[in-house]
Amino acid sequence: MANKTLNNVPYVPNCLSEAINNIDSNSSSIMTMPSDDLIRVNKPVDDEIVPIIDYSMLFSNDPEKRSNSLRYLSHVCQDYGFFNLVNHGVSHSVFENVLKGISDFFDPTDVDGRRPYQGKNPTDRIRWGLSSSLEENREHLKVAVHPQFHCPPKPAHFSVALEDYSKRLREVELDLAKAMSRALGFEECYIEKALNLKSGFDVFVTNLYPPNFKSEGSMGLADHTDPGLFVSLIQDVNGGLQVLSHDGKWVDVNMPPSSIFIIFSDHLEILTNGKCKSTVHRVVVGDNKVKRISASTLHGPSLEAFVKPAMEFLDDCHPPGYRGMTYKQYLEATGFHEVDVKSCLQQVLVPNNDKNNCYLVD
Numbered sequence: 001m002a003n004k005t006l007n008n009v010p011y012v013p014n015c016l017s018e019a020i021n022n023i024d025s026n027s028s029s030i031m032t033m034p035s036d037d038l039i040r041v042n043k044p045v046d047d048e049i050v051p052i053i054d055y056s057m058l059f060s061n062d063p064e065k066r067s068n069s070l071r072y073l074s075h076v077c078q079d080y081g082f083f084n085l086v087n088h089g090v091s092h093s094v095f096e097n098v099l100k101g102i103s104d105f106f107d108p109t110d111v112d113g114r115r116p117y118q119g120k121n122p123t124d125r126i127r128w129g130l131s132s133s134l135e136e137n138r139e140h141l142k143v144a145v146h147p148q149f150h151c152p153p154k155p156a157h158f159s160v161a162l163e164d165y166s167k168r169l170r171e172v173e174l175d176l177a178k179a180m181s182r183a184l185g186f187e188e189c190y191i192e193k194a195l196n197l198k199s200g201f202d203v204f205v206t207n208l209y210p211p212n213f214k215s216e217g218s219m220g221l222a223d224h225t226d227p228g229l230f231v232s233l234i235q236d237v238n239g240g241l242q243v244l245s246h247d248g249k250w251v252d253v254n255m256p257p258s259s260i261f262i263i264f265s266d267h268l269e270i271l272t273n274g275k276c277k278s279t280v281h282r283v284v285v286g287d288n289k290v291k292r293i294s295a296s297t298l299h300g301p302s303l304e305a306f307v308k309p310a311m312e313f314l315d316d317c318h319p320p321g322y323r324g325m326t327y328k329q330y331l332e333a334t335g336f337h338e339v340d341v342k343s344c345l346q347q348v349l350v351p352n353n354d355k356n357n358c359y360l361v362d
């Protein structure tokens, strides 16, 4: 795995045991699963592989705790690109309500009721799809939730729960962007201003694996990165999501109860000129034993923000490795609709730039 020192400062485990102990043990678990699935998917969280960031420590009044925590975040930003976020202050009921709304939305007896959302009209802000193939096995729903909030009107409690969830997640997003800015050595509004996050384009993506409880192959969702700053993800059970580590190993993502999994995305990589990489991830459905719902939010720049490698990340050893464009142009570059939120990172890489991986050998 990535080395455990940063600028010769010893790796600090960010009060890991404190973080786990502080997780609200009274909250009813969203991580329940049928007992015969336990052995296959309930592997322990390996803190060596999936880092844990304690949100409360990032904003601690104790300067030493705060600086240790920011130093660890800096290490995670550059050497991992994903982490479990704990003690973030969003109450467990907010997660339970949105997961219940999604579960009811994906009513297996009413797939046809959802087909109208399959339309390809450019003005659509709600898009649905169902795939059962060797490449992909999932039912999904994508909705733009910021700057304007959208949601299918039925079931009514889904819309209420999603609006509440999206509001809380935006607070977490903006705070995390502040902490990341400071962890990278800048003032706290650095990322927020560079991406104009106040008007950020956030798309909520929820997936049901496998669709109709049966898959045609072992892949739920093939390896990909996502556009935007980062993805925040919750789920009802552990099992299926994998991230690619910087040393090229697929890592099973197991989340502590009530945590939020953060996956770095393309526009952090572009802005930092490759210093913080976008994380490749995928979902495997294996033998269909686990029925799983995931709910992720792709937190993006504003559609009008022109994103290119920032001058603070450029020097003779690090020329711009990516072409700049607005977020809207990026989302439409592959011919997709902006609510499809497809990555086109390979297309914006500056060709023959042998400095693209400069940070890897620093």
Ligand SMILES: O=C(O)CCC(=O)C(=O)O
Pocket (backbone or CB within 6 Å): 205, 207, 221, 226, 233, 241, 281, 282, 283, 294, 295, 296
């Ligand atoms: O379902 C998951 O765990 C991941 C979903 C995902 O990567 C996506 O929708 O982009």
Ligand SMILES: [Fe+2]
Pocket (backbone or CB within 6 Å): 224, 225, 226, 231, 281
């Ligand atoms: Fe993704």
